[in-house]
Amino acid sequence: MEAADAETMIEVKDLRKVYKMEGIEVEALKGVSFTIADGEMVAIMGPSGSGKSTLMNLLGCLDRPSAGTYTIDNQDVARLSEDQLAAIRNQKIGFVFQSYNLLSRTSALENVELPLVYCGGNDRTKRALEALDRVGLRERAKHHPNQLSGGEQQRVAIARALINRPSLILADEPTGNLDTKTSEEVMALFQGLGREGITVVLVTHEADIAAFTQRVLLIRDGELVGDRLVTERRQAVSGGGP
Amino acid sequence: MNLWTNVGLALKALNSNKTRSFLTLLGIVIGIGAVIAVMSIGKGAQAAITSQIEGIGTNLIFVRAGQAVQAGVRQEVGSAATLTLDDASALADFQLAPAVLAVAPESQGFGQVAFGGTNTRARLLGVTPAYEGVRGYTVVEGEFIVDQQVQGRSLVAVLGANIAQTLFPEMNPIGQSLRINQRPFRVVGVLKRLGGTGFGTQDDTVVVPITTMLSRLQVSRTSQGARNVQLVNVQASDADLLTAAKEQVSAILRERHRIAPGAEDDFNLTTQDDLVAARTQVANTLTIFLGAIAAVSLLVGGIGIMNIMLVSVAERTREIGIRKAVGARRRHILSQFLVEAVVLSALGGCLGVALGWGLARGVSHITLSGQRLPSVVSPDIVFLAVGVSLAIGLFFGIYPASRASRLDPIEALRRE
Numbered sequence: 315m316e317a318a319d320a321e322t323m324i325e326v327k328d329l330r331k332v333y334k335m336e337g338i339e340v341e342a343l344k345g346v347s348f349t350i351a352d353g354e355m356v357a358i359m360g361p362s363g364s365g366k367s368t369l370m371n372l373l374g375c376l377d378r379p380s381a382g383t384y385t386i387d388n389q390d391v392a393r394l395s396e397d398q399l400a401a402i403r404n405q406k407i408g409f410v411f412q413s414y415n416l417l418s419r420t421s422a423l424e425n426v427e428l429p430l431v432y433c434g435g436n437d438r439t440k441r442a443l444e445a446l447d448r449v450g451l452r453e454r455a456k457h458h459p460n461q462l463s464g465g466e467q468q469r470v471a472i473a474r475a476l477i478n479r480p481s482l483i484l485a486d487e488p489t490g491n492l493d494t495k496t497s498e499e500v501m502a503l504f505q506g507l508g509r510e511g512i513t514v515v516l517v518t519h520e521a522d523i524a525a526f527t528q529r530v531l532l533i534r535d536g537e538l539v540g541d542r543l544v545t546e547r548r549q550a551v552s553g554g555g556p
Numbered sequence: 557m558n559l560w561t562n563v564g565l566a567l568k569a570l571n572s573n574k575t576r577s578f579l580t581l582l583g584i585v586i587g588i589g590a591v592i593a594v595m596s597i598g599k600g601a602q603a604a605i606t607s608q609i610e611g612i613g614t615n616l617i618f619v620r621a622g623q624a625v626q627a628g629v630r631q632e633v634g635s636a637a638t639l640t641l642d643d644a645s646a647l648a649d650f651q652l653a654p655a656v657l658a659v660a661p662e663s664q665g666f667g668q669v670a671f672g673g674t675n676t677r678a679r680l681l682g683v684t685p686a687y688e689g690v691r692g693y694t695v696v697e698g699e700f701i702v703d704q705q706v707q708g709r710s711l712v713a714v715l716g717a718n719i720a721q722t723l724f725p726e727m728n729p730i731g732q733s734l735r736i737n738q739r740p741f742r743v744v745g746v747l748k749r750l751g752g753t754g755f756g757t758q759d760d761t762v763v764v765p766i767t768t769m770l771s772r773l774q775v776s777r778t779s780q781g782a783r784n785v786q787l788v789n790v791q792a793s794d795a796d797l798l799t800a801a802k803e804q805v806s807a808i809l810r811e812r813h814r815i816a817p818g819a820e821d822d823f824n825l826t827t828q829d830d831l832v833a834a835r836t837q838v839a840n841t842l843t844i845f846l847g848a849i850a851a852v853s854l855l856v857g858g859i860g861i862m863n864i865m866l867v868s869v870a871e872r873t874r875e876i877g878i879r880k881a882v883g884a885r886r887r888h889i890l891s892q893f894l895v896e897a898v899v900l901s902a903l904g905g906c907l908g909v910a911l912g913w914g915l916a917r918g919v920s921h922i923t924l925s926g927q928r929l930p931s932v933v934s935p936d937i938v939f940l941a942v943g944v945s946l947a948i949g950l951f952f953g954i955y956p957a958s959r960a961s962r963l964d965p966i967e968a969l970r971r972e
């Protein structure tokens with residue numbers, strides 16, 4: 315391994331994804347290549363149908379590419395079995411979704427514990443409380459999702475993503491359902507994670523959300539059409555404290 | 557991800573939709589309940605039969621005359637007039653039949669018994685003194701038939717409890733003279749009350765010397781006019797010697813009846829065990845038949861579980877997607893839903909055991925024509941039932957669970 319590899323979190327080479335829909339082949343990704351360094355905060359932008367969701371699914375190891383290679387943390391995903399992919403999702407990746415995706419029947423605490431259930435982690439409650447503390451929701455641990463506001467639910471989801479100390483956070487439109495103020499609070503959390511050296515990749519179609527990141531990848535029609543650094547990066551301020 | 561986490565999850569999921577879970581349970585509850593009730597009642601009947609037959613004595617072999625053939629039609633066992641009192645005495649030969657402890661011939665009939673203005677119909681039983689010990693008759697007043705009375709064809713009688721009660725409601729019957737089929741008999745004893753309607757209605761019997769029975773009471777005579785006995789009770793000296801005794805009895809009778817080697821016996825030997833086996837087989841067949849019908853409802857219950865688990869998987873597609881996204885493997889999802897199905901059916905099984913036990917107890921309190929239907933809820937039936945309900949959960953849970961585990965996480969997360 316070259317020394318430079320240690321600093322690369324994501325390496326994507328000529329990544330292609332073909333879907334078969336009712337017999338017709340649709341090429342959602344037409345050969346995308348880029349690298350993302352360890353600790354980088356990147357926004358993926360593009361219009362709907364551009365292939366950014368497909369790219370996120372591939373980056374999140376929820377799906378396998380039709381062609382090309384995807385290396386995460388020096389591991390070639392194409393060669394991994396379904397169970398190994400599940401282990402990578404569990405250990406290395408934290409997901410944050412637009413619609414939060416919390417289990418409705420369980421408390422915030424149990425939602426945050428969920429990834430630990432699947433890796434046999436010890437001290438589940440203690441670690442989950444720490445993660446909730448991190449997003450400022452320790453007092454809400456016993457609340458169920460329907461008792462929490464949208465911003466709070468998204469913070470619980472971030473706590474869940476953080477519980478296994480992942481090296482990569484993948485966020486799919488994390489602020490899509492939130493108002494401006496709450497969005498900024500969530501972005502403040504992500505920026506904090508970036509400062510700790512966690513790689514954050516988020517999909518957004520809002521330019522002012524992308525402005526909180528360091529670099530923007532632009533996807534259109536399944537191809538990477540832009541890759542630029544953010545020149546005037548915004549620093550998120552978390553309203554009245556976390 | 558251990559079992560108890562899964563059980564906890566399952567209980568939570570089932571609890572979140574109580575009505576649905578309960579209705580699904582009901583199928584298993586009824587199935588297991590029915591199986592337990594049927595099995596318990598069957599087992600009770602079997603125990604009752606065994607104790608009835610064992611109650612008539614120990615290590616008994618019943619010797620009956622063979623089947624008579626009239627105009628080419630084989631009649632019932634005992635219809636041939638081939639068994640005589642002399643045959644019975646010959647069996648009590650310690651040299652030829654060392655395994656035989658006692659021999660008690662008997663001859664049965666029915667007769668009208670009268671005293672004063674009262675009369676009643678009774679089973680008449682002609683016996684020898686050995687009968688008392690062999691068939692476990694107990695005399696509570698007076699004494700049993702003695703040898704002299706057999707030799708002298710005496711007109712003496714020992715009364716069953718019901719007969720004594722009917723004819724002598726307010727006096728001691730001993731020494732009284734009553735009439736059996738118009739002949740005067742002196743009462744020498746009264747038998748202990750057994751109660752119930754057991755094998756051989758001892759309470760409604762009048763016991764007389766067998767010689768008296770054969771020469772003075774038995775109306776029906778055989779064509780040859782022979783003094784045949786219907787049944788000889790042979791008691792083996794030990795349970796292990798039952799087969800030996802049977803062989804010895806057979807050898808003596810074949811010799812006496814001059815049956816050529818290879819020819820068919822003109823008598824019939826049945827042991828108590830044979831009787832128990834024959835009767836319990838009937839009970840078992842019924843039990844299995846009814847149990848099988850009950851088991852069909854278990855099958856229906858199982859299909860109900862599969863159905864509701866499929867609904868549950870469909871409803872919780874998004875949950876499955878979330879779990880997979882945060883690292884659940886196929887087997888995690890599989891075991892979660894499998895455990896849910898098993899918990900559902902096991903709960904049903906436990907409630908079913910309670911229901912079945914209650915039913916069995918309830919039924920055993922019902923009296924049908926003077927006889928109680930006994931039931932025995934034995935632990936092995938309970939374990940079997942709970943085991944079966946677990947197996948049903950596993951079997952019918954596999955398909956929904958494996959469907960859940962194979963869901964594509966991307967598709968599952970997209971679902972609302």
